Amino acid sequence: MATEESFGDLVAADDVLLFVNAAITATGQREFRSEAGEQRLSLDFLHSYILGNYRELYAAVLALDVNDHNAALIVQGLLATAGEATAAQRRTEGRLIARRLALLPPQRVYRLIRELRRAKVNNRRTRAILRDWLAARPDPALDAVKYRAGLKLALRHTHLAPPGAELGDFLFRPARRSAFATPLLDSWRRAHYQQSALYELPYSVAEGFAAKHGITRGTFLEKIAPRMTRQEQLRLQESGRRHGAEAVRADLARMPLTRLAGYVLGLPTDDRVRRRAELTEALRAAARRAAGPHRGSWGRVAAVLDDSFSATGSGQKRRRPLTAALACHFLLEALAAEYTPLWTSGRTDALLVHPLGPTPLGLRIVDALDTAPERLLIVSDGWDNAPPGLAAEVLRVWRTRLDPDGRTSIVHLNPVYDAEDFDVRRLAPTVPTAGLRDAEDLPTLVGLARFAEGRTGLPELTAYLDERTRAFLDPPAPATTPVPEPLPEDAR
Template sequence: MSERGAAVAAEDVLLFVNAAITATGQREFRSGAGEQRLSLDFLHAYMLGNYRDLYAGVLALDINDHNAALIVRRLLETAAEAGAEQRRTEGRLIACRLALLPPQRVYGIFGALRRAGVNNRRTRAIIRDWIAARPDPAFDAVKYRGGFKRALRHAHLAPTGEELGTFVFRPLSRGRYDTPLLEAWRRAHFAQDALYELPYTVAEGFAAKHGVPREVFLERIAPRMTRLETLRLQESARRHEAGAVPAALDRMPLTRLASYVLSLPVEERLRRRRELTGALDAAAVRVAGEHRGSWGRVAAVLDDSFSASGSGTKRRRPLAVALACHHLLAALACEYTGLWTSGRTDALLVRPYGATPLGRRILDALETGPSRLLIVSDGWDNAPPGLAGEVLRVWRTRIDPGRRTEVVHLNPVYDAEDFDVLRLSPAVATAGIRDAEDLPALVELAQFAEGRTGPAELAAYLDARARRLLDRTHRGEHTR
């Protein structure tokens, strides 16, 4: 590949990575779900057709689960187009990525492969190995029964043990099961007490069948609920003014916790200020880890304009990312200044409102003399339009050509029309972001977008991330 071709490939990969981090095929503030899916499908087809090795390597980056699933599916659907060495490398990356995905997402991938008629030897081996690595087959057989059964049939697998096989294919033909969870499922058909031994999503159906009052069911099933189920129930209950189980704030990931906080009425945030702020700070410290306080003087411009409200399917998502980044940067920096576009100074009470005066806030942030400036925004600078880009251009070309201040724009919103996240200026690096937890890795990746390193360095970075993923999975880390 020529030098020019390598540079184009690097640009294409970075564009795709931004999309794979931010886009989920759902409606955004300025584009519908159909536009999002069409744009994303084009990018996947383009990358797979032109840069298959790099396309597979993106599985090792911090992309979202939606795009990881799409990459896995497309690689397996086009296995005949890959060489022997490519298939071996792809197989290892796919297996590692599946170990990181939620089980329901993986069963969804297997179902899509079944509907597409993809049943080659490699696909069957991947399904077999993933199911064999599951820690509790009985749990999967109960909670994901339909997907579990279809995956076994598609891969021509027999369940481990006669009892599990009977449960999967003829569940009510047996008078009793020795496995407690399977027996609880059988008993739940006629005994109310048994349903509280089941996973929440399974027990919910049995509770409705037995006519158990909702309040009684929620109180008794609470110990069986995951943190995500608890959070979703909290949000649903608040919308319908119904009771729910308390949210376990100390177990929530940082960005999910920020979403939860923003879903609360202002009065409740004020009443629970110490609890909520403490939980956000503690979650940020967990994410920062050994890098806590090591980033020097940091300033951030955080977008809380009206467009940060997101969409009906991604409510307040951009604002939640900004709030989570605010707390994480405070943990990473030894000296931190956070500036909201609205001018608010109380992060706990932020809400999406008003225009986006990014240029003015960037000027304010640069006046603090930071060694790092982070801008978390969807990039729609409109008060006045274009000021942010001009400020950044002048700063880079006239005031700080030596790049004493590192400037990175993190954008949580995919722009379907441009097949990328919206950029403020070619003078600074822009990277997509979905979860604040990925911020340190994205700042590292941004060096390639800024042009300070070349295509060879980007390829080496992808290879290193792939090796790291393979090593971590081999050691059994970060599996779900």
């Protein structure tokens, strides 16, 4: 009986880890080898399966570094099935949901509210959680201007009155007032007929008014630059340069590592060469921030980084696998005391990498192991094809015959969800694989990967999730550094 229970625990742990990998990597969008419909169908099945069989663990996944798309789906699933939860489960879920909603970009939460309304999920628990989230919004006027349709729908769905008569008029009866006392609301009113007023609005709102007034792109970007968030400045810097708007200039030194890596890969090769010193220093500074207290503590590290043609990604996730690999490269450089990077293409200039050629993972893994690393990290979608299967055989022989004691820690990080297998593609049963979204999560994922080796059961995984849940619900006091701005609307 004990053997059966132990086997059941291993199966449950494997199921939950499979879901965690999916929740980190999958976004329901097209990947290089699968269509968006396949991704959504596969992901929907996983959510239904884990929610139905492991409700407490399903909720605990909110405390991990899952992407916003899956965090919203988990919240929706928990709220839609509130009647199936016990009182204790509802209390824990309520705290997890409230904390996760506070971290989500507001546009993602308003989109979630729209989905809850469409699914007719409007129980008392749902209304209470959304009421508290709306009450905690720091600037209701900004939400009213920037997310007007979403805020109106949220108030209707939760049966709440707007916070103040003026805001209520702005949302539901804007023609009633000839002017608003709140400056931002009045700027929105005046922007309909006064061009200068639109430059007092957030960029995403002002853009529509600029088109309405026929303002040229260069002029608009130059004048609206002070109203942009850091992420908007980064996204529009090259566009501003093309249109002569020099005021649109991002402070690269302050950008998150993965976001910055994506920006660098979007630049033409000539620009990367010309700005080599600036871009390299910005990436290394971002990597040092991400490494934090672990900087230089990982000993000898070797990395096999996939820059094959499949790292192109898709039209919806352009260069996403390569972006993850480049960001991991700079983060591992900061974490390691001695670092050896090996790109599958054989290139040695990380700043100029681009997706090209086959994926000779096996050969690169042999080269990496020749350096006798303490840690080997493999960042790849797992499609080893030059020759096929060599990576799995190399890793099997290494782990079973050459290094059975595990002196070298090997972890495979995969940024691509495989819809057909309901998981990220694995290289070998003897090597743990974890899903990867942002390089900043790499240290946590390497720690989580130990559960994917198949030798750890449900009690250990549950204890780990409980620990992460406690840390998530009771975070340490904020540092004195400035709070980062919210992610832009296209983030994650």
